[in-house]
Amino acid sequence: xxxxxxxxGGVVQPGRSLRLSCTASGFTFSSYGMHWVxxxxxxxxxxxxxxxxxxxxxxxxDSVKGRFTISRDNxxxxxxxxxxxxxxxxxxxxxxxxxxxxxxxxxxxxxxTMVTVSS
Amino acid sequence: xxxxxxxxxxxxxxxxxRVTITCRASQGIRNDLGWYQQKPGKAPKRxxxxxxxxxxxxxxxxxxxxxxTEFTLTISSLQPEDxxxxxxxxxxxxxxxxxxGTKLEIK
Numbered sequence: 001x002x003x004x005x006x007x008x009g010g011v012v013q014p015g016r017s018l019r020l021s022c023t024a025s026g027f028t029f030s031s032y033g034m035h036w037v038x039x040x041x042x043x044x045x046x047x048x049x050x051x052x053x054x055x056x057x058x059x060x061x062d063s064v065k066g067r068f069t070i071s072r073d074n075x076x077x078x079x080x081x082x083x084x085x086x087x088x089x090x091x092x093x094x095x096x097x098x099x100x101x102x103x104x105x106x107x108x109x110x111x112x113t114m115v116t117v118s119s
Numbered sequence: 120x121x122x123x124x125x126x127x128x129x130x131x132x133x134x135x136x137r138v139t140i141t142c143r144a145s146q147g148i149r150n151d152l153g154w155y156q157q158k159p160g161k162a163p164k165r166x167x168x169x170x171x172x173x174x175x176x177x178x179x180x181x182x183x184x185x186x187x188t189e190f191t192l193t194i195s196s197l198q199p200e201d202x203x204x205x206x207x208x209x210x211x212x213x214x215x216x217x218x219x220g221t222k223l224e225i226k
Contacts, residue, residue, distance in 0.1 A: 047215040105210040
């Protein structure tokens with residue numbers, strides 16, 4: 001069955017960098033756009049970024065634009081989120097989720113990985 | 120950006136009650152909306168897609184309706200396992216946006 005598994009979270013100091021990974025299995029990864037969504041402790045869900053199935057379209061939330069970079073490797077069934085210049089307000093659980101444009105969206109989510117930005 | 124206004128933000132109800140949660144979009148989104156249930160420490164789980172289609176495996180007491188700017192999620196008879204937080208999500212345009220969430224608590 002379709003599955004997404006995030007990894008790479010941890011504790012990092014403000015201003016430093018971290019790279020998250022999301023590994024897909026059980027479906028044709030190269031046919032799906034991939035999103036990152038985050039949730040700060042005790043808060044709601046916030047969309048972060050998307051990359052289309054072929055990497056041709058990338059979008060970011062204003063809150064991360066210029067600091068975060070989303071990328072993918074279809075040969076490895078993986079999507080990444082490179083997070084630079086981290087701030088305390090980036091502390092959150094980060095989820096990846098898939099979307100097939102004009103067909104289906106956010107049906108499968110990973111279990112999440114926690115990122116804590118603290119000195 | 121499309122704003123999703125979800126109400127109420129919290130709701131206290133009893134087992135067996137019928138409850139309705141509403142999301143209003145700041146502009147028309149056709150039926151490009153999903154409803155999600157989230158329990159503490161878990162990832163969101165989709166209940167409804169395309170505004171009114173029931174996700175496979177989800178109990179039939181959950182239903183969704185609406186199109187354009189007004190959407191509702193209804194739980195016809197609350198069960199103990201339904202006490203959770205619920206979110207709507209629009210995927211009509213970027214940035215994708217969520218409602219603020221509705222925390223459903225036991226009365």
